[in-house]
Each structure stands twice: as C-alpha cells, then as structure tokens.
Amino acid sequence: MRITEVESVVLGDAHFVTVHTDTGLVGVGQSACWGYPTAVHAVVETFRPHLVGADPARIEHHWQHLYRMGPFRGAVLGGAVSAIDIALWDIKGKALGVPVFDLLGGRYRDKVRLHFLLPGTGAETLATQAAAAVADGFTAVKFDPLPANYGDLSQARLVAETAKTTAAVRDTVGPDIDILIELHRKLTPLQAAAVIPALAPHHPLMVEDAIQIDSISSQAEVARRALGVPSANGERLHTIWEFKELLAQGGAQYVRPDVGLAGGLSHGRKIAALAEAHHAAVVTHNCLGPLLTMASVHLDVAIPNFVTQEYSPLDDELADGPARACVRREGGYLPVPTDPGLGVTLDLAGAQPQDLTGRPLTRIPLRADGSIAYAT
Structure with a gap:
C-alpha cells in the first residue's frame, strides 16, 4: 500500500487533512492549531513530497521525518504533524479492520x-x-x-x-x-x-x-x-x-x-x-x-x-x-x-467555513487603560 495524495483543507478556523492510498483507503486527520490554520496548511503542503509514494504503515518513521525536516518547532508544526499522524493511524486501523485503540x-x-x-x-x-x-x-x-x-x-x-x-x-x-x-x-x-x-x-x-x-x-x-x-x-x-x-x-x-x-x-x-x-x-x-x-x-x-x-x-x-x-x-x-x-x-465536498472558537485573533482582552490583558 502506498500514499497517492495528501489533501489539506482550511475551512474557517478548522483545518482537515485526508491521506489517500492506492488501495482506496483514506485516512482523516485534523489540526488543533485553530489560531493559524492557513500556516498549518502550508506546512502540510511541504510534507507532500515525502509522503506521496510512501508506505502509510510506517507511522513512527513518518512522524520523526516530518518533525525533523527543518530546525523549527512550535504549534504550527505540531498541528501539521498531528493531523497527518492521526490520518495514518486511521488508515492502519482500516487496513487491519480494527479500531485504532x-x-x-x-x-x-x-x-x-x-x-x-x-x-x-x-x-x-x-x-x-x-x-x-x-x-x-x-x-x-x-x-x-x-x-x-x-x-x-x-x-x-x-x-x-x-x-x-x-x-x-x-x-x-x-x-x-x-x-x-x-x-x-x-x-x-x-x-x-x-x-x-x-x-x-x-x-x-x-x-x-x-x-x-x-x-x-x-x-x-x-x-x-x-x-x-x-x-x-x-x-x-x-x-x-x-x-x-x-x-x-x-x-x-x-x-x-x-x-x-x-x-x-x-x-x-x-x-x-x-x-x-x-x-x-x-x-x-x-x-x-x-x-x-x-x-x-x-x-x-x-x-x-x-x-x-x-x-x-x-x-x-x-x-x-x-x-x-x-x-x-x-x-x-x-x-x-x-x-x-x-x-x-x-465529507468536505461543499463544506462551509467553520467558526470553532468564536473569537477573531485580533479581538483580545484589554484593560481599562488600553493595555493588553493576559489573553486566552
């Protein structure tokens, strides 16, 4: 089994991935980095050349490769790796006919x-x-x-x-x-x-x-x-x-x-x-x-x-x-x-942008004197 495509979709502040294989099995994943979904999408795009053509069963190998491709860390990279990882576990469970747990x-x-x-x-x-x-x-x-x-x-x-x-x-x-x-x-x-x-x-x-x-x-x-x-x-x-x-x-x-x-x-x-x-x-x-x-x-x-x-x-x-x-x-x-x-x-066909958090990033708490309070 080989990966044939990695699809990354941003819907409002939601970011989903689907990993397709040559057997017809598709794995699904999602990032929790809701503040910067387009940045996570861009990172997933950089993952594609490594993943397409690869064996989806080598989950730990892919995790380490994706995480260490560049000397940069943080929430955006973490969200991208997480979404792919979840999708690969989904594929493995489906391939073996068992729940992921x-x-x-x-x-x-x-x-x-x-x-x-x-x-x-x-x-x-x-x-x-x-x-x-x-x-x-x-x-x-x-x-x-x-x-x-x-x-x-x-x-x-x-x-x-x-x-x-x-x-x-x-x-x-x-x-x-x-x-x-x-x-x-x-x-x-x-x-x-x-x-x-x-x-x-x-x-x-x-x-x-x-x-x-x-x-x-x-x-x-x-x-x-x-x-x-x-x-x-x-x-x-x-x-x-x-x-x-x-x-x-x-x-x-x-x-x-x-x-x-x-x-x-x-x-x-x-x-x-x-x-x-x-x-x-x-x-x-x-x-x-x-x-x-x-x-x-x-x-x-x-x-x-x-x-x-x-x-x-x-x-x-x-x-x-x-x-x-x-x-x-x-x-x-x-x-x-x-x-x-x-x-x-x-099912992302025709899916509408989602508002998962209800807060634009520019709207953060301010104190009465106009200074920035600790934001959530």
Missing part, C-alpha cells in the same frame, strides 16, 4: 467519561448550565469562573468574585459531581497564588492553566505552590519533551495533551506514559468537534491513567457537519467505537 494496546475501559464545557460566564448563568448538564447525565462540568473584567479588579475583588462563582456551581451540582476550573491563562503568578487557594473549599478536580504558557518552569512553580488543589497543564504544549520538563519539575497532577497539537496519537500515548511514570493522570484537551474528539477517545480507551474527556457543545452541534462520528454520546459518556480506524467519516 486496538493498535494502541487494546481496550482498557468500557466507556469514556466526559466533562461538559459550560459556555457561559457569571455565577447565575454557569449554575443554570451546570444543572442542565447534570440533568443530561454528565458527572463532571468545566467552567471559567473569572469575571469578565478580571484585568481591572483589585486582588481582593478578583479572589472574591472567582470564589463566589465557583461556589455557585458547587452548591448547584452538589458533592457527587466533579467540577473542573479553567482559568484560561489569564492570571499572573502572583494573582494565581491568591486565587487558587480560595477555590480549595469547593474541592475542584483540577484547576487548569492559571498563567501564561511562556515558561514551563513558571507553570510548574504555580502548580507546586497550589497545595491541596490539583493543577492541570499542557493543552498548548507540543512535544513529549515539554511535558517531560513540566512533570519533572512537579508541575502537574493532570496533563492535558491535545492530540491535534501535541503530535497526534503517536505522541499522545508517549505523553500518557510519561504522566503515568510521574503518577499523573490524563485529561485530554479537545474543543474542536467530532473528529478530534474521536481521535482522543481512542487514546482514552487504551491508557490506564485517563480520567475524563473534554466534551464541547460543538460535538453535539456539529454531529451532522463534515466530520461525523460512528458513536453518539450517551448521557455523560461516549461508548467505545467499534468501527475500523477512527470511526469518523469526513
């Missing part, structure tokens, strides 16, 4: 627990959305409790308002539902040192990405100082080497790899193994629709240290979009897929 070690669990991303802001809205999610069967919810004007508040008001919103959700869902706190990299390390302890009485499963991702050491330090409040990091990291540094410095109890950014399924299983060796758990990051959700699910099914899978409203809303999964949510869980490969069909 069978190639990653086999089925470890019988279903995949989900946590629902609450899209709202403010205590009242989030509490209402959390109650609806629990009524729909979810056993975990995730939300951002920071007030909209977080960049202009006094430290005391920032802490009080964040804790108040978190308390509203906890009081609504009760002690049998896990709450996951997403801070979207909005705080400085000094602010994080004040805010995170105030959330401890509400027993969050984790507090994620309190500060900017510029420094792995700083992320690790904030996590170490958050005594009694588990930290989660990694949705914007790209490689096992970055995750290794974070874990070695004691920087996360939960790692958050995104298979569409951190090297696909090949790298995802290595990151999970690194985390396991550090007694850390995996909470896979995902917010861009069914294809990446299903790719993540195959990793979740196969690894022992998985806890919960991110599930976006887009996964339901785009169920009839260009990417369609072979399984549908059952309450707060996804069943284990049984179709060969990823279990995803991708």
Whole structure:
C-alpha cells in the first residue's frame, strides 16, 4: 500500500487533512492549531513530497521525518504533524479492520467519561448550565469562573468574585459531581497564588492553566505552590519533551495533551506514559468537534491513567457537519467505537467555513487603560 495524495483543507478556523492510498483507503486527520490554520496548511503542503509514494504503515518513521525536516518547532508544526499522524493511524486501523485503540494496546475501559464545557460566564448563568448538564447525565462540568473584567479588579475583588462563582456551581451540582476550573491563562503568578487557594473549599478536580504558557518552569512553580488543589497543564504544549520538563519539575497532577497539537496519537500515548511514570493522570484537551474528539477517545480507551474527556457543545452541534462520528454520546459518556480506524467519516465536498472558537485573533482582552490583558 502506498500514499497517492495528501489533501489539506482550511475551512474557517478548522483545518482537515485526508491521506489517500492506492488501495482506496483514506485516512482523516485534523489540526488543533485553530489560531493559524492557513500556516498549518502550508506546512502540510511541504510534507507532500515525502509522503506521496510512501508506505502509510510506517507511522513512527513518518512522524520523526516530518518533525525533523527543518530546525523549527512550535504549534504550527505540531498541528501539521498531528493531523497527518492521526490520518495514518486511521488508515492502519482500516487496513487491519480494527479500531485504532486496538493498535494502541487494546481496550482498557468500557466507556469514556466526559466533562461538559459550560459556555457561559457569571455565577447565575454557569449554575443554570451546570444543572442542565447534570440533568443530561454528565458527572463532571468545566467552567471559567473569572469575571469578565478580571484585568481591572483589585486582588481582593478578583479572589472574591472567582470564589463566589465557583461556589455557585458547587452548591448547584452538589458533592457527587466533579467540577473542573479553567482559568484560561489569564492570571499572573502572583494573582494565581491568591486565587487558587480560595477555590480549595469547593474541592475542584483540577484547576487548569492559571498563567501564561511562556515558561514551563513558571507553570510548574504555580502548580507546586497550589497545595491541596490539583493543577492541570499542557493543552498548548507540543512535544513529549515539554511535558517531560513540566512533570519533572512537579508541575502537574493532570496533563492535558491535545492530540491535534501535541503530535497526534503517536505522541499522545508517549505523553500518557510519561504522566503515568510521574503518577499523573490524563485529561485530554479537545474543543474542536467530532473528529478530534474521536481521535482522543481512542487514546482514552487504551491508557490506564485517563480520567475524563473534554466534551464541547460543538460535538453535539456539529454531529451532522463534515466530520461525523460512528458513536453518539450517551448521557455523560461516549461508548467505545467499534468501527475500523477512527470511526469518523469526513465529507468536505461543499463544506462551509467553520467558526470553532468564536473569537477573531485580533479581538483580545484589554484593560481599562488600553493595555493588553493576559489573553486566552
């Protein structure tokens, strides 16, 4: 079997790839680098001369070749390699007639627990959305409790308002539902040192990405100082080497790899193994629709240290979009897929541009004085 074509398509802030073979099998993949999809597309175009005519089964060989073609790294390259890697695993599963998780070690669990991303802001809205999610069967919810004007508040008001919103959700869902706190990299390390302890009485499963991702050491330090409040990091990291540094410095109890950014399924299983060796758990990051959700699910099914899978409203809303999964949510869980490969069909013919994030890159948070606040 040989690769005959690599197709790269940008649809708004979504980027998909399809890898075609001379047997008629087609693998599908997606990048999670939603900020710069045309840049990812350009990198995939540079991959084509290596891939066309090659054996798609040599997944690790292709991963290393593509990653090391040039002395440049980062999210754009990571997104491009990830999309190709996912597509190659899809082809291998289809060629062997088995789901991808069978190639990653086999089925470890019988279903995949989900946590629902609450899209709202403010205590009242989030509490209402959390109650609806629990009524729909979810056993975990995730939300951002920071007030909209977080960049202009006094430290005391920032802490009080964040804790108040978190308390509203906890009081609504009760002690049998896990709450996951997403801070979207909005705080400085000094602010994080004040805010995170105030959330401890509400027993969050984790507090994620309190500060900017510029420094792995700083992320690790904030996590170490958050005594009694588990930290989660990694949705914007790209490689096992970055995750290794974070874990070695004691920087996360939960790692958050995104298979569409951190090297696909090949790298995802290595990151999970690194985390396991550090007694850390995996909470896979995902917010861009069914294809990446299903790719993540195959990793979740196969690894022992998985806890919960991110599930976006887009996964339901785009169920009839260009990417369609072979399984549908059952309450707060996804069943284990049984179709060969990823279990995803991708129909790009006539597909419309997608708005997966709802935020133009030029629209970032500003403080009252016109300076740039920490952006998400």
